[in-house]
Amino acid sequence: MNNNMHAEQDLQSIGQKSASSGQSVQLLQSLLWKRHDLPSLEHGRLYRHHDGFTLTGTVVASLEGRTLHCSYEVETTSSWETRKVRITLSSGTEEQSLHLERDDEGRWWNGDTELTAFAGTTDIDLGITPSTNTLPIRRLQLEPGESATMTAVWIQFPSLTVAPLPQRYTRTGEFAYRYESSHGAYQADLGVDEHSLVTTYADVWSRTR
Numbered sequence: 001m002n003n004n005m006h007a008e009q010d011l012q013s014i015g016q017k018s019a020s021s022g023q024s025v026q027l028l029q030s031l032l033w034k035r036h037d038l039p040s041l042e043h044g045r046l047y048r049h050h051d052g053f054t055l056t057g058t059v060v061a062s063l064e065g066r067t068l069h070c071s072y073e074v075e076t077t078s079s080w081e082t083r084k085v086r087i088t089l090s091s092g093t094e095e096q097s098l099h100l101e102r103d104d105e106g107r108w109w110n111g112d113t114e115l116t117a118f119a120g121t122t123d124i125d126l127g128i129t130p131s132t133n134t135l136p137i138r139r140l141q142l143e144p145g146e147s148a149t150m151t152a153v154w155i156q157f158p159s160l161t162v163a164p165l166p167q168r169y170t171r172t173g174e175f176a177y178r179y180e181s182s183h184g185a186y187q188a189d190l191g192v193d194e195h196s197l198v199t200t201y202a203d204v205w206s207r208t209r
Contacts, residue, residue, distance in 0.1 A: 025049045029195050032209040033130060038062060044131045046195055052077045055131050063128075063158055066091045070128055070157070080139035082124045082153075089160060098160045100124070100153070108153060110162075117164055118153050125152040125165060130190075130198040130205045133179060137196045142171040175199075 026048045033042040040061035047054045052075060059070040068091050075084040085100040101109045106122070108115040123136045140148045147170040154165035168180040177190045188202035199207045 028053075029193070029197055031197065031207055033198070033205050034208050035061065035205050037204055040128075042129055042131075044129065044197075046131075046134075046197060052083070053080065055134065057129050057131055059128050061128065066158060068158055072126060072129070074124060074126075074132065074135070076135060080135050081122050082135060085124050085126075085155075087126070087155065087160065089158060091158065096160060098155065098162075100162075115153075115162065118151075118162075121151050121153055121164070123150060123152045123167075125154045125167070126157075127155060128157040130201045133177075133190060133198055133201070134192075134196045136167070136169055137177060137192065140169060142169065142177075144171050144173060146171055 028046045028048055030043070030045050033044060034040070035042075038061065040059060040063075042057050042059040044055065044057040047056070054076070055074040057070075057072050059068070061068050061070070068089060071088045073084075073086045074082060076082055082102055084102070085098070087098045089096050099110070100115070102122075103109065106120045108118040108121070122139065124132055126132045136148075136150060136152070142148060147168060149166065149168045152165045152167050154163050155161070156163065165181055166183055168184070170178040170180075172178050172189070175192050177192065179188045179190055180186065188204065190198055190202075191200040193199055198205065
């Protein structure tokens, strides 16, 4: 399936959610990321709709000796607070999925199960992609030199296990940020574009289109 077909499917899915209100869906950016520490390529897209934004991506990667195909969709409010996360991960004949939702009271749910460890957290972090760094960057609206800390809902791959991850963002330039996690144990310098989508992520990811 080519990238245009993926984009059409995304627009159809997202458009169905806006059809009842008569609102349009706008594709803001379509891009490719290449990962440099392992074989991986992603086609990502950012959409704007009547009540927020949606990030979608399709990742093909070799991880832990397995070839993986991952599709995800992250819905946010107009202020970039995560509302829904949908992930489908396949390897060979095996397929697994994860659907999380965050309600208006800041509670996270996996189906009917409340994830109490994440109560009050706002951001999702998908470990297989740099796309979700955009969410706290846009939500925080830091000025150059400012920093902010938060705890993200971190989804690890290929296990799809979920864990809290303390994070810190520092805006180091107009289109530059420093990302830290686990209280500074991990650091990465990020370059972003006008939509705050990552263009470079240390020596791990870079944008090819």
